[in-house]
Amino acid sequence: MTGTPRGMRLHIGIFGRRNVGKSSLLNAFTRQRVSLVSDQAGTTTDPVEKPMELLPLGPVVFIDTAGIDDVGALGEMRVARTRQVLDRTDLGLVVAVGDAWGDFEEGLVGELVARKVPVVAVFNQVDRVDPPAALLEGLARRGIPSVRTAAVTGEGMADLREVLLRAAPPEAFETPTILGDLVPPGDLAVLVVPIDKEAPKGRLILPQVQTIRDLLDHDAAALVVKERELQAMLQGLRRPPRLVVTDSQAFLKVAADTPPEVPMTSFSILFARLKGDLATFVEGAMAVDDLRPGDRVLVAEACAHHPIGEDIGRVKIPRWLERYVGGNLAFTHVQGHDFPEDLSPYRLVIHCGACTQNRREVLNRVLGCRRQGVPMTNYGLVIAFSLGIFDRALSPFPGALEVWQDRRRGRGD
Ligand SMILES: Nc1nc2c(ncn2[C@@H]2O[C@H](COP(=O)(O)OP(=O)(O)O)[C@@H](O)[C@H]2O)c(=O)[nH]1
Ligand code: SF4
Ligand SMILES: [Mg+2]
Known part of the structure; x- marks a missing residue:
């Protein structure tokens, strides 16, 4: 219970x-x-x-x-x-x-x-x-x-x-669905789960477990592989999977090893849709282009799921972003239910997948950001954006893809 x-x-x-x-x-x-x-x-x-x-x-x-x-x-x-x-x-x-x-x-x-x-x-x-x-x-x-x-x-x-x-x-x-609407009954999703020193011992993390459960609830199937085995596994399948979902850490390798006609995304982008507002988060990720060295960025993590090593929110995302921006950024980290009421110091808010939070809490944060004119995005989207694989990562979500392509055209890229 x-x-x-x-x-x-x-x-x-x-x-x-x-x-x-x-x-x-x-x-x-x-x-x-x-x-x-x-x-x-x-x-x-x-x-x-x-x-x-x-x-x-x-x-x-x-x-x-x-x-x-x-x-x-x-x-x-x-x-x-x-x-x-x-x-x-x-x-x-x-x-x-x-x-x-x-x-x-x-x-x-x-x-x-x-x-x-x-x-x-x-x-x-x-x-x-x-x-x-x-x-x-x-x-x-x-x-x-x-x-x-x-x-x-x-x-x-x-x-x-x-x-x-x-x-x-x-x-x-209503039972919310993580990906049940993307993978029809009887069909297959391939889930890529890196098992490295950051993976907790002897178990999978909550977003992965919830995704597997969601597929079973919708009479679909999950094939869970590490990134190294992905290519061989895909080649061994008689028909391509409906969807490939990867941990953001393996985004580039999985994008390279998955045939272009197979839709691909990350766990954290699935959760952006489940817990927040995907279109808002797509726009938020695009605000990375407006960041300048010295800007303040708020990183909100609902729990501490990476016990050791390089943490995605504290080390990897800051490193990717600073490389993208070409200079240092000032990061502030908050955890759990802590979230500043005054968001005006920040040029961007980046949220984790929020698998332990309810949707309303995340949506209230989205509302707070919108009221104060601060862009908000989530881990998976900001990673996909800064790695230059946004099109690919949004391929399963036509609505979000449209937002991204519209804005990009609007900016003349
Ligand atoms: N007579 C009566 N006393 C109650 C009732 N519910 C709570 N109390 C008493 O009111 C006091 C405060 O209760 P508590 O549950 O701590 O209130 P809280 O501060 O709102 O959480 C306690 O002494 C309770 O026993 C009730 O339905 N009838
Ligand atoms: S709540 Fe956030 S940090 Fe914790 S496991 Fe879920 S996505 Fe990761
Ligand atoms: Mg009380």
Whole structure:
């Protein structure tokens, strides 16, 4: 159950003032003690994440936040964390008690609505105090469903479940596909996975595993090879594969060894489409041409997947880019949920494949970049671009290819 990658779960954020019973509610709903409950205000310092199966929706993760109204130095840090949670929330619960629904709750609703995230109002502690009917009616008129709960008695848990399922965005019920639409049932994709000193011992990394699983889910097949065996394997096949997918590190060799009529791309470009917006990232990669020595570049990595050796985000991409630009660039690296709100110092943002992140978090970053006029791209696209094999790497995606060819014509290249 906890095996579903976190990035593929619907993220349900729990917001509200301190002591309304957010943590108790999560405990009662999941019937496990995952969150710290206390009658001292502001006990939960870090957001606590609790994965569970919410049938028929499937895997979800609840995020229990500290009260966003916390004050003081520590409080400020908590508020910043809560904002990060807002950015990765697919469905928001705003918890309140009795008639205490005011500017603060409306502010949260506003933040969620601005992100186009469905909101549910939860009135907890109904064993003590009931919300006024007029308040519930007012919310309902604005399309905000509400539910009455008492975490201490378990009252309202079934209703909460119902309302969550009804409020969940439609796409939560669709299984996103990594490449199932590119490889028809019964057909074959060849996946090129270099096994070098950077590969983790005894296993494959998450994007590779998810890609294999996606092919199986779509009744297609995967042939997994290292880059050295690729050419011989392709020659041994009776018909060419529908698609070749490579780790970006082996891009040039795989491009050379794959017949030109076979579409080819990288894992990280597949993830650019799955987790972000491919067209935006194509334009972002083209902004590499506008970089000048001394410019600042932000590199965002969702996790640390390369335990040893030359890391793709810290060493290889900087090296390729500096070679391309012909001088030094100033790189800033951020990890996990950290992402600066002020992007104005940067001339380019480069994101990893984000396989451990949900799409909404990446799309919020895309929106932030767009609002501030900073181009954003991802690892696979920037690598393909700086290696000069953009056409090839975009060949499976006609829409993205068109964006690239249009812009290139527009610039007169
Ligand atoms: N009477 C009553 N007390 C509750 C209820 N839910 C939580 N509490 C109490 O309210 C206090 C704060 O709960 P907590 O879950 O830590 O609130 P949070 O700060 O919103 O996470 C604790 O003492 C809980 O036992 C409820 O439904 N009814
Ligand atoms: S760095 Fe990004 S793409 Fe790589 S494994 Fe971590 S989350 Fe996935
Ligand atoms: Mg709490």
